[in-house]
Amino acid sequence: MERKVRVRFAPSPTGPLHIGGVRTALYNYLFAKQSGGEFILRIEDTDSTRFVPGAEEYIIESFKWLGITFDEGVGIGGPFAPYRQSERRSVYKTYVDQLLESGHAYIAFDTPAELDAKRAEMPNFQYDASTRMMMRNSLTLTKEEVDQLVANGQQYVVRAKVEPNEDIEVNDLIRGKVVINSSVLDDKVLYKSADELPTYHLANIVDDHLMEISHVIRGEEWLPSAPLHVLLYRYFGWSDTMPQFAHLSLLLKPDGNGKLSKRDGDRLGFPVFPLNWKDSKTGELSSGYREAGYFPEAVVNFLALLGWNPGNDEELFSMDDLIKLFSIERCSKNGARFDYEKGKWFNHKYLLMKDNDEVARMMLPQLQAHNVEAPFEMVVKVAALMKDRVSFVKDLWEPCAFFFVAPVEYDEKTIKKRWKEDTPAQMRELVALLQGIDDFSIQKTEEVVMNWVTTNQYHLGNVMNAFRLTLVGEGKGPHIFEITDILGKEETIRRIERAVATIG
């Protein structure tokens, strides 16, 4: 049964896209691409009460940034349009009626208040075979009564009629065979008349079938309801083309118990979303990986390895590598704690792989923000010299600032340690020495200065660090002659003189 691979990512537009959802989408994408299949974006907006404006656009923009592309779906179109469930009301209605007619579903009039009352009355109330005959529904009411209620505009829901005592098997690509007895399933609401929309379970099955989805790769939270989905395929007579299931483990918080949430990000200081998001109601801001300075390829690489690995010791993979190597079977069954430090390391690695020109270009806005104007060539040199020290481009300004802005203050501790009594005199000698160098290259300058230190038998560490202090303002930074090379002769001398004047 060779079937064209067609997978989908089907988020609800209820807010920003959680990073766990991004991973699910990524795995779907990798799976589709490696088998030459199609990847579809379907928006599951069947809960009209939870709809959040802008969320759909956010989702689309997030994937665009990450380099995850869809072949069909919302914003793209395709042969199975529309891909937004709220626009598919009429198609679901047909299938709801089909279930009603075949007796696999029934109409229920119980109001939420009545259900709450029932739950309070019965400790472990569940709307199922054992209780449905106690409720107000088309199984307990006469046809006339039901028709009358519906005609009167009484709101109702359609529930699946799940027969008890059957072991239902779900063959999961990651977990193997999972068996759940139908008695523990409840008569799930499939459709609500209030907004004329189906619930997830119905819409999902109908759409996956109609859109010819071959594999359902989704989060583990769906595993308990997978048997119901299997049942639904059977009720519709679609068992032969039922997609294969793969339930992915969830992303857990870095510490403590529970799954990763926005709160953890806020608390521990890392993003949980791909892009910044501002809640239009509360005004609350959620930070995103893009704005935090991550490269999309680093996020993709990091996420891919969180719950999957190719079976060897390699860790750095491009999207193309991942498409070649990915396999559902190698997805881990256990939930992965989110390790933000490792994420930073990935970004560091990707920063190192970037061209110096590109890094320099990315630094420009920071320079502007600090009112710095510098020749591009100089910025490139600085980028080349300094990029291995940070994980993010935005962290580059601080350690690089001294290249562009001469120090006006000098680190006390370094002064104490390196600025000796004879240092000012040495520095004046150094100025004279540098003045005489015409070829201010790294090699030449180093040769001349080292010679001077040696012949005078100066303490190398003290001289060099005092020198560094005059240029940087503190006791750290790259090798001295890398710095003098970038600063140039004039500026180097100016800084030494100023330091001598200031520190004394």
Place this chain on the structure above:
RNA sequence: GGCGAUGUAGUGUAGUGGCCUAGCACGCGACCCUCUCACGGUCGAGACUCGGGUUCGAUUCCCGGCACCGCUACCA
């Protein structure tokens, strides 16, 4: 509570019925490099959830406990 899933160092994971003195990476520590800081290199600390079984032998297979995660909505 019920049902289901999962359980290798702090974290992500590899691996196998004996080759395991359990590998790799992040993080952590030390050392080396060195004019400082960082990078890099070397080394180190650190794990098979517990209890039963099966077996000549179990981290690996089975059962149970425990832990943890998920579901248990007219949310997805």
